[in-house]
Amino acid sequence: MINDPGMTVAPLDLESARDAATQFLKALGMDTDAPATVDTPARMVAAYAELLSPRPFVFTTFPNDSAYDHLVAVRAIPFHSLCEHHMLPFRGTADVAYQPTDKIVGLSKLARLVEHTAKRPQVQERLTRQIATHLTEQLAPAGVGVLVRAEHLCMTLRGAQTPGTETITTALLGTVRSEAALRNEFLHATRSGDR
Numbered sequence: 723m724i725n726d727p728g729m730t731v732a733p734l735d736l737e738s739a740r741d742a743a744t745q746f747l748k749a750l751g752m753d754t755d756a757p758a759t760v761d762t763p764a765r766m767v768a769a770y771a772e773l774l775s776p777r778p779f780v781f782t783t784f785p786n787d788s789a790y791d792h793l794v795a796v797r798a799i800p801f802h803s804l805c806e807h808h809m810l811p812f813r814g815t816a817d818v819a820y821q822p823t824d825k826i827v828g829l830s831k832l833a834r835l836v837e838h839t840a841k842r843p844q845v846q847e848r849l850t851r852q853i854a855t856h857l858t859e860q861l862a863p864a865g866v867g868v869l870v871r872a873e874h875l876c877m878t879l880r881g882a883q884t885p886g887t888e889t890i891t892t893a894l895l896g897t898v899r900s901e902a903a904l905r906n907e908f909l910h911a912t913r914s915g916d917r
């Protein structure tokens with residue numbers, strides 16, 4: 723189970739959230755007593771609760787018994803998160819890679835780790851770093867590379883209103899940062915044009 727403190731998700735108080743959502747929607751002019759919208763505050767809370775509730779999972783690792791020492795990369799892992807400034811979604815893909823030493827991880831766990839890290843109020847920079855830090859702590863790999871591409875709806879739908887923009891963040895650690903050959907291998911494996 724994911725249990726390091728940086729990954730803990732605060733418990734949700736759904737009842738208080740429902741009361742607050744009713745107030746919030748009334749203040750925005752919605753009639754929350756009308757038949758069609760009487761359940762809207764509860765639905766809104768359920769929707770946010772779903773977006774903020776990562777599925778628990780076990781970060782299963784195996785001995786690296788073939789002494790595999792090139793990059794393991796899973797790319798284009800889809801995710802959605804909530805920007806902590808506006809509580810609007812940002813969504814995109816994460817490319818996650820590591821160079822193993824003694825341990826390898828079940829491949830699906832890289833996708834589950836992305837989901838786990840994304841389903842909380844976030845900024846993209848922290849999301850990217852947290853994925854990389856978790857891999858470093860759990861696998862003691864020689865290197866880690868994480869590249870996240872995302873559309874921020876707070877920027878594309880409102881505010882600056884810039885549809886089509888994509889934000890790219892990277893976290894390169896260990897050999898993926900320091901060795902040109904591995905860095906290039908990572909950047910080549912994650913090139914968006916190859917999808």
Ligand SMILES: Nc1nc2c(ncn2[C@@H]2O[C@H](COP(=O)(O)OP(=O)(O)OP(=O)(O)O)[C@@H](O)[C@H]2O)c(=O)[nH]1
Pocket residue numbers: 805806807844845846847874876877880881882
């Ligand atoms: N660095 C970073 N900024 C983000 C992220 N998500 C949203 N933001 C930005 O957070 C900032 C909040 O800025 P404010 O000026 O306080 O908010 P605002 O008045 O709504 O700003 P506008 O979005 O420009 O209208 C905005 O520039 C957002 O684009 C993120 O993941 N990382």
Ligand SMILES: [Zn+2]
Pocket residue numbers: 805806807808809810874876877
């Ligand atoms: Zn935002």
